[in-house]
Every structure is written in structure tokens, then in C-alpha cells.
Amino acid sequence: MERKKQWMIYGMLTFATSTWGSAFIAGKVAIESFDPATISFLRFFGAALLLFPIMWLVEKNTPKPRKKDWVLFALLGLTGVAIYNICFFLASKHAPVIKSSLFIAANPMLIMLLSGLLLKETISKRNVIGLLLAFAGVVTIVTEGNLMIFFRFQFEPIDFVLLGAVITWALYSVIGRVVLRKYSSIVSTTYAVGFGTLFLLPFSLFEKPWQSIATSTLPAWLAIAHMSVFVTVIGFILYYYGIQKIGAAKASIFINVMPVSAVIMATVFLGETLTLTTVIGALFVISGVYVGTAVRRQKEKPISHAKTG
Known part of the structure; x- marks a missing residue:
């Protein structure tokens, strides 16, 4: 029964990170009508409108947040919602897609490193091997x-923005693990989205969104609705639930599913070509996720030990 529950959690994480891949497709549609910060604000504002009623309905026995808890919720909103999205969209506009994707792909490695150092989570050799396979x-x-593309890259100021995106998402995952010791994934996600929406508001107003609304299209609004409901509400809750149950380090391996789902959806919905190289890469990702999360039958020596009790 325990093993069945674990595979159910893996399924939830796979679904969550797959929906994040669909954000690339929805973003392409929404960007035709709105500017980046406005898309982010509308996405999370829509998610907040759904999340708060859900939280009030489902989480009736939630402990009242203290001042320290509010600070942590604000940090979640600042890192994983506001700064990450601003950095991501800036990079999308000013950096090559390949470079942006490679930076984001390094995210699970930083999350695993911080989880081991700061949270004292157990990181096994199997986890590391799986992560490296998925990254490959x-x-x-x-x-x-x-791979010669690596040698063509030159250092540019936008690289600091990309690094900011990687660091803020890693912090969001690690801080979230601390918050989840006291609060459920629904409560944690709701307050993070709430604070993140407030932080995004001034950036959206700077773009004068009221001018875009007049010329916006129905597909653009549907794309934002998709990102609010599936990518944010469902995706974020499931991701945090996974972190709560199996830890930030192991859950982060599933982030590698995101580019695979993005490529598959681009092939289906945008008519892009699915190449043999993509298929081989996807098999590496699937293998890495399996190796990194498979239930071990024998105890193996961990790289770092979690504190118990």
C-alpha cells in the first residue's frame, strides 16, 4: 500500500510538471495580446481568485499564521511567483531560447544541493545518477x-537574470519545504500566489495593461485561464504536495519532465517537427526520473543524512 501511494505521488508530480510545459504554448498565445508582467499578474490573480475560496472551504482547521509564517509566505510569493516570472520573461525576450532552457534545466541540481545542505534531506547516489541522466x-x-553550442556562448548581462530565475525557484522549493512542515500544500500555495500577485501588480501597471485589454483576443484570455487553473492552481498544489511527501530534492527531479512535455505539445499544437534527437533526449529524461525516484529494495549509503525526530 505504501509503495502504491508513492507511485501515486510520482504520478501527481509528473502531471504537475507536464502542465508547466504547456505554459510555453499558452504563453506564445497570450504574448500576442499582453506584455509579460501583465500575463504573469493576470495568471496569478486568476489563480488567487480560485485558490482562496478553495482554501477557506477545504482547510478549516488550519493554524493561524504567526508573524514569522507571514514572512515565509511573502518570501514564497517574492521568489517563486514574482521574481522568478519577471526573470523568466526578461530572459525569454533578451536571451536565446537554448541558453534560457539550459539555465532552467540546472534548477533541480541547485534544489538538490540546497536541500542537502540546508534541510539535511537524504540524497542518495541513485538520486544523483537519476538527476544527471535527466539533465543529459x-x-x-x-x-x-x-553540444558545440556550449562553446559558442559568451557571458552577457542577461545571464545574471537567468541565474536569478534559477536561484529564486530553488529558494521557492526549499523555503516551501520548511512551510510545508506546518501548513498543507493548498494553504502554502494560496498564500504564496496571493503575495506574488501583489508583488507583480506594480510591474503590470507599468506596462499600461488597459491599452492591451481593448485589443486582446479570446484565445489570449483562454491561454491565461489555462495557466491560472492548470499550470498554477493544480500544478503548484501538486508540486508542493510532492515536496511535502518525498522532499524537495527528489521532487525536483520531476522538473525535467517539463521540457519534454513542452516539446510534445509544440509538436501536437504548433506543428513543430519531432526529431529523433528529441525522442532520445526524452528517453534519457524518463530513465533519469525512474532511476532517481525508484523504490530501493536494498539500503544504499546516502550522501547526506536527514535529521530524524
Whole structure:
């Protein structure tokens, strides 16, 4: 029964990170009508409108947040919602897609490192091997097998923005693990989205969104609705539930599913070509996720030990 529950959690994490891949497709549609910060604000504002009623309905026995808890919720909103999205969209506009994708692909490694150092989570050799396999798959997909691309990159100021995106999402995952010791995934996600929406508001107002609303299209609004409901509400809750149950380090391995789902959806909905290199990369990712999360039958020596009690 325990093993069945674990596979159910893995399924939830796979679904969550797959929906994040669909955000790339929805973003392409929404960006035709709105500017980046406005898309982010509308996405999370819509999610907040759904999340708060759900939280009030489902989580009736939630402990009252203290001042320290409010600070942590605000940090979640600042890192994983506001700063991450601003950095991500800035990078999307000013950096090559390949470079942006490779930076984001490094995220699970930083999350695993911080989880081991700060949270004292157990990180096994199997976790590390799985993560490296999945990362190799993502690199294969993004570079289309041409590793010489690495040597063509030059340092640019936008790289600091990309680094900011990687660091803030890693902090969101690690801080979230601390918050989840006291609060459920629904409560944690709701308050994080609430604070993040407030932080995004001034950036959206700077873009004068009222001018875009007049010329916006129905597909753009549907794309934002998709990102609010599936990518944010469902995706974020399931991701945090996974972190709560199996830890930030192991849950982060599933982030590698995101580019695979993005490529598959781009092939189906945007008519892009599915290449043999992409298929090989996807197999590496799937293998890495399996190796990194498979239930061990024998105890193996961990790299770092979690504190118990």
C-alpha cells in the first residue's frame, strides 16, 4: 500500500510538471495580446481568485499564521511567483531560447544541493545518477544533440537574470519545504500566489495593461485561464504536495519532465517537427526520473543524512 501511494505521488508530480510545459504554448498565445508582467499578474490573480475560496472551504482547521509564517509566505510569493516570472520573461525576450532552457534545466541540481545542505534531506547516489541522466536528456533536447553550442556562448548581462530565475525557484522549493512542515500544500500555495500577485501588480501597471485589454483576443484570455487553473492552481498544489511527501530534492527531479512535455505539445499544437534527437533526449529524461525516484529494495549509503525526530 505504501509503495502504491508513492507511485501515486510520482504520478501527481509528473502531471504537475507536464502542465508547466504547456505554459510555453499558452504563453506564445497570450504574448500576442499582453506584455509579460501583465500575463504573469493576470495568471496569478486568476489563480488567487480560485485558490482562496478553495482554501477557506477545504482547510478549516488550519493554524493561524504567526508573524514569522507571514514572512515565509511573502518570501514564497517574492521568489517563486514574482521574481522568478519577471526573470523568466526578461530572459525569454533578451536571451536565446537554448541558453534560457539550459539555465532552467540546472534548477533541480541547485534544489538538490540546497536541500542537502540546508534541510539535511537524504540524497542518495541513485538520486544523483537519476538527476544527471535527466539533465543529459534535457541538454540533448534543447541543443538538438549539438553540444558545440556550449562553446559558442559568451557571458552577457542577461545571464545574471537567468541565474536569478534559477536561484529564486530553488529558494521557492526549499523555503516551501520548511512551510510545508506546518501548513498543507493548498494553504502554502494560496498564500504564496496571493503575495506574488501583489508583488507583480506594480510591474503590470507599468506596462499600461488597459491599452492591451481593448485589443486582446479570446484565445489570449483562454491561454491565461489555462495557466491560472492548470499550470498554477493544480500544478503548484501538486508540486508542493510532492515536496511535502518525498522532499524537495527528489521532487525536483520531476522538473525535467517539463521540457519534454513542452516539446510534445509544440509538436501536437504548433506543428513543430519531432526529431529523433528529441525522442532520445526524452528517453534519457524518463530513465533519469525512474532511476532517481525508484523504490530501493536494498539500503544504499546516502550522501547526506536527514535529521530524524
